Amino acid sequence: MTLGENFELLVFAVLAVVLIFTAIMVIASKEIVHSALYLLGTFATVAGIYILSKATFIGIVQIFVYIGAIGILIIFAVMLTTREVGG
Numbered sequence: 001m002t003l004g005e006n007f008e009l010l011v012f013a014v015l016a017v018v019l020i021f022t023a024i025m026v027i028a029s030k031e032i033v034h035s036a037l038y039l040l041g042t043f044a045t046v047a048g049i050y051i052l053s054k055a056t057f058i059g060i061v062q063i064f065v066y067i068g069a070i071g072i073l074i075i076f077a078v079m080l081t082t083r084e085v086g087g
Contacts, residue, residue, distance in 0.1 A: 012052055019045040032078050040071040 001009075022041040029035040043066040050059035 008052065012049070015045050015048050015052065019049070033075070036071070036074045036078050039074065040067055043067050043071060 019042060022038045022045060025038040026035050026042060029038060043062060047059045047062035047067070050056075050062055
């Protein structure tokens with residue numbers, strides 16, 4: 001294995017660990033805003049894995065569509081809903 005292949009494997013391993021952590025935190029977070037932000041982190045790491053896998057177009061679409069549109073829509077929907085305090 002060359003140095004470039006070792007570096008690519010290391011980057012993939014780091015992205016995989018971050019992806020697993022953020023995906024678990026989407027489910028485990030008690031605050032819905034935090035859960036939505038972890039979901040955006042999950043989308044970003046998936047885009048990173050796509051780009052690392054030489055699927056650059058899919059990675060860019062992942063960033064624009066999921067992070068740019070759906071993620072922001074979820075955050076706005078969560079922020080604009082009313083929440084009962086102490087209920």
